[in-house]
Amino acid sequence: MAEQPSAVGNDAARREELAHRLGSLGVRRGGVLMVHASLSGTGAAPELVRDALLAALGPEGTLIVPAFTPENSDTSRAYREAVAGMGVAEAATYRETMPPFDPDATGCPTMGALAECVWSTHGAVRSAHPQTSLAGLGPRARQLLRWHPRRSHLGRLSPMRRLYAADAQILLLRVGFEVCSAFHYAEYLTRPRPPRRTYRCVVGDKGNWVEYRDLTLDDSDFGEIGSRLPRRMLAEAEWASRAVVLCAMRDVVGHAKGQMSGYRRALA
Incomplete structure (x- = not known):
């Protein structure tokens, strides 16, 4: 009777196959890679995908994921959805008992299984912003994520600027x-x-609400902006029956800036 392949063996083969596919797509060994992912329906554990990404990047590469926590706020869509249907007293109690953001303990459930896996991996680095933190693994993670002031969610003072300067993919x-x-x-x-x-948002201790000002961020047209990107900017493939797209951050940010400066101004 033939011996059945073990689950461990299957995982190793699938991890190797995904790493090879990512390398063929153009993921740079030794580079910086920011990943947004949905693993739903793949049957792949987030640890498998994390390890495949790290294998594609190589030991000198750095993996970055968004570890956003919009739940830690009373000015976010996530908060409004959470208190929808609550009475005044119940909503007040909910707000008073919201836990403060702790980069070493606060989960990022809306960011998906891969993001949760990366930030909670031993040795991971996470930036300190209570709503838009980024997390990373690799030799450049600490340098890229070291400073993240509240007044700059994802702007010039944030790690996003350093990812841009690092020519991240x-x-x-x-x-x-x-x-x-x-x-x-x-x-x-x-x-x-x-x-x-x-x-x-809440920081430090329960009930310690802080207030700050920043740009009014609007992601409502991001899908449309992406659809207008020149195809030459994108490397495309498929994994687990859905699309995989790789691009250079500098290229797509520059093109998005041009689009926003045009039609958003016209609509203002």
């Missing part, structure tokens, strides 16, 4: 450009600047 693994957070960096580069707004 962006990988959309079974997701579309509507979740491409690098387009937010393009918002900071547009002229005239988008309007600013007030944000609030």
Whole structure:
């Protein structure tokens, strides 16, 4: 009777196959790669995908994921959805008991299984922003994520600027450009600047609400912006029955900035 392949063996083969596919797509060994991913329906554990990404990058490469926590706010869509249907007293209690952001302990459930896996991996680095932190693994992660002031979600003072300077690549693994957070960096580069707004979140201790101002970020047209990108900017493949897209951050941010500076201004 033939011996059945073990689950461990299957995982190793699948990890190797994905790493090879990513390398063939153009993921640079030794580079910086920011990944947005949906693993739903793949049957692949997030650890397998994380390890495949690290294998494609090689020991000198650095993997970055968004580890956003919009739940830690009373000015976010996530908060409004959470309190929808609550009475005044119940909503007040909910707000009072919201836990503060802790980069070493606060999960990022809306970012997906891969992001949760990466930030919680031993040795991972995570930036300190209470709403738009980034997390990373690799030799450049600490340098890229070292400083992230509240007043710059994803702007010139944030790690996003350092990813741009590092000529990072962006990988959309079974997701579309509507979740491409690098387009937010393009918002900071547009002229005239988008309007600013007030944000609030909990930091340090429960009940310690802080308030700050930053750009009014708007991702409602990101999918449309992505659809207008020249195809020459994109390397495309398929994995687990859905599209995989690789691109250079500088290229797509520059093109997104041009689009925003045009039609967004016309609509203002």
